Structure formats: C-alpha cells, structure tokens
Amino acid sequence: MIEIDGITKRYDGTAVVDNVTMTIEPRTVTVIVGTSGSGKTTLLRMINRLVEPSAGAIRLDGEDNRSMPGFELRRRIGYAIQGHGLFPHRTVAQNIATVPVLLDWDKARIDAKVAELLALFQLDPAIFAARFPHELSGGQQQRVGVARALAAEPKVLLMDEPFGALDPIIRAKAQADLLDIQKLLKTTIVLVTHDMDEAFHLADKIAVMDKGELVQYGTPAELVTNPATEFVQTLIGASERPFRLLSIETAGQAVEPGTADGKPVGAATSQRDVLSELLWTGRDALPVAAADGTLIGKVTLEGLARRAARPQ
Amino acid sequence: MVIALLVAYGALVAPFATFRANRIVPGEAKSVLAALPAGAGVVLLGLMIVAAAIILLKTPALLRLATAAVALGAIALFIGLTAAYLTPPENTYARVSPASGFWILLFAYALLAADSITRLRPRPGVRVLLLLATLGGAAAILVSGLWDGLSILKEYAGRADVFWLEAGRHVALALGSLFASVVVGLPLGILCHRVEPLRAGVLNTLNLIQTIPSIALFGILIAPLGWIAVHVPGAGAIGIRGIGAAPAFVALFLYSLLPVVANTVVGLAGVPREANEAARGIGMTDRQRLFGIELPLAMPVILTGIRIVLVQSIGLATIAALIGGGGFGVFVFQGIGQTAMDLVLLGAVPTVVLAFAAAIVLDALIEMNTPSQNRGRTT
Amino acid sequence: MRAWLPSLLRAVLLAILLAFLISPGWFEPLLKPLVQDNAPAIYNQGSLLTLTLLHLRTVAIATIAAIIVAVTLAILVTRSFGAEFLPLSRSLVNVGQTFPPVAVLALAVPALGFGEKPTLVALFLYGLLPIFENTLTGLTTLPPSVMEAARGAGMTDRQRLFKVELPLAMPVILAGIRLSVVISLATATIGSTVAAKTLGEVIIAGLQSNNIAFVLQGGLIVGALAVLIYDGLSAIEAVLARRAGL
Ligand SMILES: Nc1ncnc2c1ncn2[C@@H]1O[C@H](COP(=O)(O)OP(=O)(O)O)[C@@H](O)[C@H]1O
Numbered sequence: 057m058i059e060i061d062g063i064t065k066r067y068d069g070t071a072v073v074d075n076v077t078m079t080i081e082p083r084t085v086t087v088i089v090g091t092s093g094s095g096k097t098t099l100l101r102m103i104n105r106l107v108e109p110s111a112g113a114i115r116l117d118g119e120d121n122r123s124m125p126g127f128e129l130r131r132r133i134g135y136a137i138q139g140h141g142l143f144p145h146r147t148v149a150q151n152i153a154t155v156p157v158l159l160d161w162d163k164a165r166i167d168a169k170v171a172e173l174l175a176l177f178q179l180d181p182a183i184f185a186a187r188f189p190h191e192l193s194g195g196q197q198q199r200v201g202v203a204r205a206l207a208a209e210p211k212v213l214l215m216d217e218p219f220g221a222l223d224p225i226i227r228a229k230a231q232a233d234l235l236d237i238q239k240l241l242k243t244t245i246v247l248v249t250h251d252m253d254e255a256f257h258l259a260d261k262i263a264v265m266d267k268g269e270l271v272q273y274g275t276p277a278e279l280v281t282n283p284a285t286e287f288v289q290t291l292i293g294a295s296e297r298p299f300r301l302l303s304i305e306t307a308g309q310a311v312e313p314g315t316a317d318g319k320p321v322g323a324a325t326s327q328r329d330v331l332s333e334l335l336w337t338g339r340d341a342l343p344v345a346a347a348d349g350t351l352i353g354k355v356t357l358e359g360l361a362r363r364a365a366r367p368q
Numbered sequence: 369m370v371i372a373l374l375v376a377y378g379a380l381v382a383p384f385a386t387f388r389a390n391r392i393v394p395g396e397a398k399s400v401l402a403a404l405p406a407g408a409g410v411v412l413l414g415l416m417i418v419a420a421a422i423i424l425l426k427t428p429a430l431l432r433l434a435t436a437a438v439a440l441g442a443i444a445l446f447i448g449l450t451a452a453y454l455t456p457p458e459n460t461y462a463r464v465s466p467a468s469g470f471w472i473l474l475f476a477y478a479l480l481a482a483d484s485i486t487r488l489r490p491r492p493g494v495r496v497l498l499l500l501a502t503l504g505g506a507a508a509i510l511v512s513g514l515w516d517g518l519s520i521l522k523e524y525a526g527r528a529d530v531f532w533l534e535a536g537r538h539v540a541l542a543l544g545s546l547f548a549s550v551v552v553g554l555p556l557g558i559l560c561h562r563v564e565p566l567r568a569g570v571l572n573t574l575n576l577i578q579t580i581p582s583i584a585l586f587g588i589l590i591a592p593l594g595w596i597a598v599h600v601p602g603a604g605a606i607g608i609r610g611i612g613a614a615p616a617f618v619a620l621f622l623y624s625l626l627p628v629v630a631n632t633v634v635g636l637a638g639v640p641r642e643a644n645e646a647a648r649g650i651g652m653t654d655r656q657r658l659f660g661i662e663l664p665l666a667m668p669v670i671l672t673g674i675r676i677v678l679v680q681s682i683g684l685a686t687i688a689a690l691i692g693g694g695g696f697g698v699f700v701f702q703g704i705g706q707t708a709m710d711l712v713l714l715g716a717v718p719t720v721v722l723a724f725a726a727a728i729v730l731d732a733l734i735e736m737n738t739p740s741q742n743r744g745r746t747t
Numbered sequence: 748m749r750a751w752l753p754s755l756l757r758a759v760l761l762a763i764l765l766a767f768l769i770s771p772g773w774f775e776p777l778l779k780p781l782v783q784d785n786a787p788a789i790y791n792q793g794s795l796l797t798l799t800l801l802h803l804r805t806v807a808i809a810t811i812a813a814i815i816v817a818v819t820l821a822i823l824v825t826r827s828f829g830a831e832f833l834p835l836s837r838s839l840v841n842v843g844q845t846f847p848p849v850a851v852l853a854l855a856v857p858a859l860g861f862g863e864k865p866t867l868v869a870l871f872l873y874g875l876l877p878i879f880e881n882t883l884t885g886l887t888t889l890p891p892s893v894m895e896a897a898r899g900a901g902m903t904d905r906q907r908l909f910k911v912e913l914p915l916a917m918p919v920i921l922a923g924i925r926l927s928v929v930i931s932l933a934t935a936t937i938g939s940t941v942a943a944k945t946l947g948e949v950i951i952a953g954l955q956s957n958n959i960a961f962v963l964q965g966g967l968i969v970g971a972l973a974v975l976i977y978d979g980l981s982a983i984e985a986v987l988a989r990r991a992g993l
C-alpha cells in the first residue's frame with residue numbers, strides 16, 4: 057500500500073504538485089493522467105525520492121519513505137521510463153542485473169533471475185542476453201527496460217510514460233503483456249501517461265492531475281459517469297463516454313444466456329471491441345467463448361447499448 | 369575562496385618585488401612593506417584585506433568585478449612606485465622587477481575578474497569594451513611613465529625601435545598567414561564539402577602536416593624556398609629567401625589550413641537538411657544556396673576555426689625567430705640565451721596579450737554570428 | 748584489400764621508424780644529398796633512440812599529469828557542489844591555451860631552471876585544455892534517460908560516476924587525450940630551446956649548423972611517432988565506442 061499524504065513540491069515558490077493525498081491499494085494498477093506539465097512525473101518521482109517533497113509524507117506499507125537513504129529506497133522500487141534508459145555500454149543481461157548487483161545478490165541467483173525475466177518477456181536468453189541495447193528493436197529495448205525494473209522483485213513498480221516511444225501496434229502488445237505480468241507477479245504498478253485510451257485500458261484506478269492538483273481519483277467507471285470537474289470531462293472527451301465505459305469491461309461481463317450465429321468472441325475481449333465487431337458484421341448478437349473455447353453465451357447489441365448508456 | 373587565499377599569500381608571504389644590482393645577478397626579494405615607502409605599503413595591504421573580505425563574503429558579481437578592477441589598478445600603480453622607491457638615484461644598472469607576490473596577486477584578481485565576468489554573462493560587445501578599457505588603462509600607465517622604473521621597460525627603453533619593428537613583423541606574420549589560409553582554406557573546405565572523394569585525402573594530408581613539429585617545419589621549408597629564391601627569377605626580389613620571414617610565413621600558413629578547412633567542412637555538414645531542402649524548394653541556385661544559406665549558417669563554426677588559427681599563429685610566430693623570421697620570439701630567445709628574464713618577458717608579455725585579445729575579440733564575433741537560442745553558452 | 752591497406756601502411760611506417768632509430772646508418776645515402784660536402788647526414792651528437800625515448804618519456808609524464816588534473820577538474824565541476832565553478836574553470840583553461848608554449852617555457856625557466864622541468868610545465872598546461880574540454884563534453888552530454896535510469900535504479904553518486912558516467916564518456920575523453928598527446932609530441936621539441944633532452948635537439952642542431960638532414964630526420968621521427976600513436980589511440984577509442992554502442 058502506498059499512502060500519499062498531503063504531498064507538495066514547490067519550485068521557486070510555485071507548487072507543481074499541490075497538497076496531493078491518495079492511497080494506492082496493493083496489487084493494483086493506478087494510472088496518473090493529466091496534460092503535459094500538470095505534475096504527473098514530479099508526483100511519481102517523489103514516491104522513490106528522485107524528487108524530495110517540499111511538504112507532506114509518503115508511506116510504503118506504513119513505513120515513511122524517508123526512513124532510509126534514497127538510493128536504498130530506490131533499489132526496492134522498480135522504475136521504468138520513456139525511452140527505456142538502458143545503459144548503452146552494458147549487455148542486456150548486465151542491464152537487467154543492475155539492481156541485483158547493487159544489492160550484492162550471488163551470481164547464481166542473478167543469472168537465474170535474468171534468465172527468468174528474459175523468458176517472461178519473450179526474449180530468448182541464448183540470443184539476447186549478450187546483446188547490447190543498440191542491437192535491439194524499440195519494442196525489445198522497452199521490454200528489457202521493464203525487465204530491469206522488475207529484476208529485484210520490487211513490490212512497487214513506477215512507470216513514467218513507458219510506452220510513449222512505441223508505435224501503436226507494439227504499444228498495444230506491450231500493454232497487454234504488462235497486464236499479464238502484473239497478474240502473475242502481483243506487483244503494485246503506478247503508471248504515468250497522457251494517453252487516455254492507455255489509462256482506460258490498464259487502470260484499476262485513475263488519478264487525474266491538473267495544474268499540480270489531484271482533481272479526481274477513482275475507478276475508470278466513476279470518472280466517466282461522475283466527472284469531478286469540467287477538466288476531467290474534457291479529458292475523457294464527451295463523445296467518447298459510452299465507448300470508454302465499454303472499454304473498461306470485457307465481453308465475459310456482458311454475457312447473456314442463449315446462443316447466436318457467427319464467429320465467437322473471446323470472453324476477455326473488451327466490450328468496445330465486441331461492439332465494433334457487431335456493427336461491422338451487421339449482426340444483433342455474437343456468441344462468447346471462454347478461454348478454453350467452450351461457448352458460454354452471447355453478447356447482444358441491445359445489451360451493450362444499455363451498458364454504454366449514462367447510469368440513471 | 370581559493371582566490372582569497374591566493375590574495376592573502378600573495379600580499380603577506382610572497383615577495384612583491386625583486387631588486388637586483390644589475391640585470392643578470394640573482395635578485396633580493398622584498399615584501400610589500402619593504403618594497404614601498406612606509407605609508408604606501410600599509411595602504412596596499414589594507415586594500416588587499418578589504419578586497420579579500422569582499423571575495424570571502426557572498427557579494428554580487430558586479431561588486432566583485434569592481435573590486436577586481438580597483439585592486440588590479442592598485443597593484444599596477446604600486447608596482448610602479450616600488451621601482452621608483454627601490455632604485456637608488458642615478459643608478460642605471462639596478463633592476464627592479466615584479467616578484468612572485470605581484471604575479472600571484474595579478475593572477476588572483478584576474479581570476480576574480482574572469483569569474484565575475486562569466487557570472488554577469490555580458491553581451492559580446494560589452495566584453496570587447498571591457499578588453500579595450502583594460503588595454504587602455506595599461507597603455508595610459510605606460511605612457512604616463514609610472515612603470516618606467518621597472519626592469520621590463522628598461523629593457524624596452526634600450527631597444528624601442530627594434531621592439532616595434534619586431535611587433536610589426538609578428539603581427540604581419542600572424543595576420544598574413546591567417547589571411548592566406550582563409551583565402552585558400554575556405555574554397556578548399558567548400559570543395560571538400562561538395563566533392564566527397566576529395567575530403568578524406570585533403571583532411572588527412574593537412575592532419576599529417578600538423579604532426580610535424582613547428583621548428584622542424586620551419587627548418588624543412590628553408591631548403592625549397594632557398595632553391596626557389598635562387599632559381600626562380602624575381603622570387604628573391606619579392607622577399608622569398610631560404611631563411612627569414614618566408615619559411616615562417618609558409619609554415620604558419622600550412623598549420624593554419626587544417627583548422628580552416630576542417631571547420632568549414634564541419635560547419636557546412638552541420639547545416640540542417642531542411643534548410644537546404646527548403647532553399648532548393650524555393651528555386652535557389654547552388655550558388656545562391658551557398659552564399660545565402662550554407663555559409664551564413666556555417667559561419668560560427670568557421671569563425672571558431674579562425675579563432676583557433678589566429679591564437680595558434682600568434683603563439684607559433686614566436687618560433688619564427690629561430691630561423692631569422694623576426695617577431696617577439698627574438699626577445700624571448702635572446703633572453704634565454706643571456707639568461708635575462710626581463711628580456712624574455714619583453715617578448716612573452718606582448719605575445720600573450722596579443723593572443724588573449726585576439727581570443728576575446730573572435731569569441732565575441734562568433735557569439736554575434738550564432739543564432740540567439742545558443743547565445744550565452746560559449747565562454 | 749581495402750580494409751587491410753591502412754594497417755599495412757602503419758606496420759611499414761613502424762618498421763621504418765624502428766629501423767631508423769636502431770640503425771640510422773642504413774639511411775645515410777638517402778639523406779646525404781641534402782647536406783653540404785662533408786657535413787654528417789645522420790645526427791652524431793647522441794643516440795637518436797635515446798633522444799626518442801626521452802622525448803616520449805617527457806610527453807608521457809606531462810600527459811599523465813594533465814589527464815589526472817583535467818579529468819579530476821572536469822569531474823568536480825560537473826558534480827552539483829562544483830557546478831558553480833564550471834564557467835570559470837572553462838574560461839581559465841581556455842586562457843591557458845592562449846599562452847604561447849615558448850612563453851610558458853621561457854617564463855618557467857627562472858623558477859625551475861633549464862632542462863626537462865620547464866618543458867614538462869609547458870606540455871602539462873598545453874595538454875590540459877583538450878582533455879578538460881572533452882571530459883566536460885563527455886560528462887555533460889550523457890543521455891538524460893540513462894542518467895535518470897541510473898538514479899532510479901538506486902545507484903549512489905559514486906556508483907553512477909564510475910559505473911555509468913565515466914564509461915560512457917570514455918570514448919570522448921580518449922579523443923581529448925589523443926589530441927593532447929599529438930600536440931605535446933610536437934610541442935616537446937621546443938623544449939630543447941631550454942636544453943631539455945628531446946628530439947628538438949636534433950632539429951635545433953640542424954638549424955644552427957644549417958644542416959637540413961638533421962632538421963628533416965628530427966621532424967620526421969616526431970611526425971611518425973605522432974601518426975602511430977594517434978592511430979593506436981584511435982583504434983582503442985573505436986573499440987570502446989563500439990562496445991558502448993555509440
Ligand atoms: N527541476 C525542476 N525545476 C523547476 N521546475 C520544474 C522541475 N521539474 C519540473 N518542473 C516544472 O514542474 C511542472 C510539472 O512538471 P512534470 O511533473 O514533469 O509534469 P508532467 O510530467 O505532468 O508533464 C512543469 O511546469 C515543469 O516545468
């Protein structure tokens with residue numbers, strides 16, 4: 057659990073993060089959104105004390121993050137940034153081993169961890185361990201960056217626009233992989249982005265920053281149905297609201313009993329994608345299949361329309 | 369803080385001036401108090417203590433600059449007084465020269481001035497004005513005769529005519545070879561930029577020339593020039609000779625080519641592709657593009673090359689004296705030969721001043737030619 | 748064929764240089780035409796090999812001192828506590844460069860006497876600038892995302908300096924050292940005007956006795972040394988740069 061308690065950062069008298077209080081539940085994905093310059097990065101960097109706050113406190117599992125030297129704190133918290141920041145003079149394996157080496161793990165444990173992470177991120181150790189970062193594609197570099205951040209098995213992973221430099225197709229894959237890995241490792245993730253689609257795709261909870269203030273902190277559905285300010289509404293986009301609602305939930309959550317004709321959609325597909333498929337194929341309903349392929353029911357145009365409508 | 373320590377050491381511990389019975393015997397060191405009439409010594413020490421205090425306290429840069437200026441003026445004045453005070457009347461052999469204390473103080477305050485000027489970030493024009501003011505101040509003291517008692521000026525007094533002759537030669541060598549290298553190097557650089565295959569060859573050859581030590585290059589050129597002087601009709605008449613200024617000129621010219629050509633190539637290569645595309649897009653001819661777009665954009669880099677060349681040539685021109693080419697080196701080498709340090713200084717000080725002034729003026733020029741978003745980054 | 752040609756040329760140059768230093772007599776016929784009737788064509792007032800070694804030693808000592816001082820200074824002024832001195836140190840080293848080597852040499856004589864010491868001082872001062880400038884460039888142009896990642900990974904200031912900043916800046920620093928060495932090799936010859944034992948002695952002897960052969964052999968030995976050392980250092984640099992993926 058991360059408790060952010062009245063945290064403020066001032067540069068030359070102006071507060072770029074202004075008295076922000078929020079609690080981040082363990083094993084969840086929290087996404088911080090806001091326009092450029094709204095203080096997202098500064099807020100994130102105060103959690104691992106790359107920026108020292110002007111006022112307020114941050115507690116990790118009840119322990120004040122100033123109770124140990126900054127560098128020790130940072131060895132316990134994963135940190136991944138835009139443009140990956142890999143050390144160009146070190147191999148992929150050495151990059152991933154950075155924090156374990158700083159923590160003096162023994163060699164066998166480090167090697168095992170590196171191999172495990174490479175496999176987890178779908179990079180064949182035999183091919184990639186000895187490569188240098190400039191010998192990787194952009195997507196591979198980004199994956200190594202996240203692997204490095206996870207190497208010392210941190211409970212918390214901070215990510216600052218980690219997918220900002222990727223093209224849309226690779227980005228979608230990276231987002232999906234991140235969710236899988238989060239489910240597997242149960243890491244608490246705090247991720248900064250200015251891409252609202254990304255936020256709605258990844259977040260359990262979204263924090264909206266505006267001019268240094270936290271203007272709303274809630275689930276994606278709360279944000280759509282109950283925007284706290286005009287700014288939040290604009291950020292979400294008035295015309296996008298129904299689609300945002302649909303993109304939060306999966307087909308599995310909208311299943312109705314019965315069967316339908318057509319190619320089944322997976323239960324994990326977002327309702328938004330199902331709607332798109334329905335409209336495109338001109339059908340009223342599609343069958344839904346569970347992960348193992350068994351049909352579990354159908355999704356209807358009418359049912360989705362009800363879910364996309366403003367809650368009464 | 370380092371500066372304050374230097375000031376304290378320079379003022380209190382190190383000797384301020386050296387007195388020698390004649391120009392080559394070892395001297396007798398005198399502290400500030402011993403070198404000046406009673407009252408004056410105390411005044412100077414007092415001034416230095418005030419200056420040190422201003423340095424130690426965190427004072428604004430402008431005040432520090434003023435302090436440096438006043439202190440420099442003061443030590444300049446007092447070193448003159450020292451000479452008058454220490455030299456016995458009617459004794460023309462005795463020599464009084466500034467000792468380590470003076471040089472340390474000079475260095476400390478110059479450092480202070482440099483530091484406060486860097487902090488103030490004056491615009492290029494202002495920097496040149498500051499330079500002129502400093503030179504003007506020094507010239508005024510020279511003309512006033514205040515320093516006439518000092519050993520360097522006694523050396524000068526003995527050879528005023530020769531001094532100006534060699535000064536002229538020195539400047540002519542440095543500027544002349546610079547001019548020649550720009551006239552040849554700029555087109556050569558443009559050519560290298562346009563004709564890719566030429567580039568590596570030309571730059572490598574020029575690089576090779578740089579590895580030959582200056583005194584050797586000066587010497588090697590004696591032979592071919594001597595041959596030309598004898599065998600080419602009229603060559604001797606226009607001053608080409610085996611020894612003397614001609615080989616020195618050619619050597620300086622050859623050394624200067626590399627920075628000019630290399631910086632021209634680098635500067636032209638650094639012109640943004642979009643600027644060139646845009647120029648071509650609006651229908652500029654190659655020539656219009658060169659003069660209207662490429663050269664102006666490459667100018668700061670080219671000027672940097674010229675700055676390197678000028679400062680380097682002013683320094684190297686001292687070596688011309690070894691092969692009879694004249695210049696301030698004449699005094700330096702004579703001084704070394706006679707172990708007369710005052711004579712060495714007579715050659716070295718003007719060379720340093722000249723190089724320093726050239727560097728400041730060209731830096732200012734470079735900055736004025738650099739688009740404003742980069743301004744204030746060069747020092 | 749293209750690829751090994753430069754290496755071959757270098758090997759030949761090295762072989763010729765070594766042959767000339769060890770047995771200059773072989774080359775006498777080549778230089779003979781340059782001198783008047785009975786003058787010696789090969790330097791005869793000392794061993795060329797010894798002078799070359801002394802020359803290299805002088806350059807090595809001055810360069811090592813310059814590396815230590817310049818790199819330390821550049822590291823200090825790029826730390827947060829030294830940032831205040833960055834502009835000053837830069838102008839100072841710049842001013843140092845405007846002092847002509849001959850002047851530095853001559854002015855160092857009264858304090859240090861004739862011989863190697865004033866030469867060392869002049870070479871040291873002259874060697875500082877390129878190394879300092881390059882170290883500064885190397886340390887101030889590191890990719891910000893890499894520095895951020897290093898801090899984020901929990902490296903201490905010292906670990907960042909030694910594990911990330913210096914290794915990444917190394918190719919640029921080496922380029923500065925290379926430049927400095929080449930300048931020093933040539934400048935060291937001037938040291939012989941104040942009686943330092945360098946190859947300048949050969950050249951000056953040639954100038955004084957009007958013996959072009961001496962001047963030429965002195966100059967060419969220094970030139971060959973410079974080319975070989977320059978290439979050697981370039982090769983090391985290229986390897987390092989490739990390793991660093993720059
Ligand atoms: N080190 C700093 N010094 C001064 N101002 C800063 C510094 N870091 C960030 N800022 C300012 O704080 C504001 C918020 O920055 P940041 O947290 O990076 O915003 P975001 O990540 O939301 O784009 C910006 O206006 C930025 O200019």
Ligand SMILES: [Mg+2]
Pocket residue numbers: 096097098
């Ligand atoms: Mg940001």
